[in-house]
Amino acid sequence: MPDDSSSPAKDRHGAIATRLRQAGQRVTLPRIMILDAFTPGAHLTAEEVFGRVARRAPEISRSTVYRTLETFRQNGIVSETDLGHGVRHFELLETRRHHHLVCHRCGGQAELDDVLVAPLRDAVARHHGFAADIEHLAIFGTCATCQAAGDQGGRRPVTTGRGDEPPRARTT
Ligand SMILES: [Zn+2]
Ligand SMILES: [Zn+2]
Numbered sequence: 137m138p139d140d141s142s143s144p145a146k147d148r149h150g151a152i153a154t155r156l157r158q159a160g161q162r163v164t165l166p167r168i169m170i171l172d173a174f175t176p177g178a179h180l181t182a183e184e185v186f187g188r189v190a191r192r193a194p195e196i197s198r199s200t201v202y203r204t205l206e207t208f209r210q211n212g213i214v215s216e217t218d219l220g221h222g223v224r225h226f227e228l229l230e231t232r233r234h235h236h237l238v239c240h241r242c243g244g245q246a247e248l249d250d251v252l253v254a255p256l257r258d259a260v261a262r263h264h265g266f267a268a269d270i271e272h273l274a275i276f277g278t279c280a281t282c283q284a285a286g287d288q289g290g291r292r293p294v295t296t297g298r299g300d301e302p303p304r305a306r307t308t
Contacts, residue, residue: 152171161208161211171228174214180225213228220240227272233272236248240278242279246279253273
């Protein structure tokens with residue numbers, strides 16, 4: 137089924153209901169409203185989900201939202217990732233897997249394509265016979281900008297001698 141995010145709410149709700157049924161989930165209004173809160177690519181805290189739901193369906197309680205998010209997480213409909221500062225963000229698990237690079241100095245984020253992570257998943261399976269749930273990673277570190285700023289007097293990255301430094305990926 138084509139995913140047309142520009143279709144009106146009724147079509148979106150229909151698509152969400154289909155998705156819930158495919159995942160073996162009961163279709164209820166709170167469930168539809170909660171999934172509908174996730175605009176494409178949105179990473180939301182439970183409180184943000186509640187805020188979006190409450191604007192359109194004030195009868196849905198905070199505890200329903202929290203409980204339903206937990207059910208969705210257990211059933212692989214949403215993923216939950218710590219994007220820093222101990223705050224858990226929920227995201228709709230789409231077919232397109234992706235991950236995040238999070239800079240712990242400036243808080244900047246970049247998306248990491250799953251093609252770079254897939255070999256890890258395969259290696260874990262090969263070496264350990266273990267099916268790793270690497271669905272949505274947040275990798276913490278220092279972004280290129282902050283590393284460059286750090287070179288001018290701040291904390292230096294752990295490298296010794298200029299010649300040993302690997303070439304850095306340039307961002308455009
Ligand atoms: Zn994400
Ligand atoms: Zn940074």
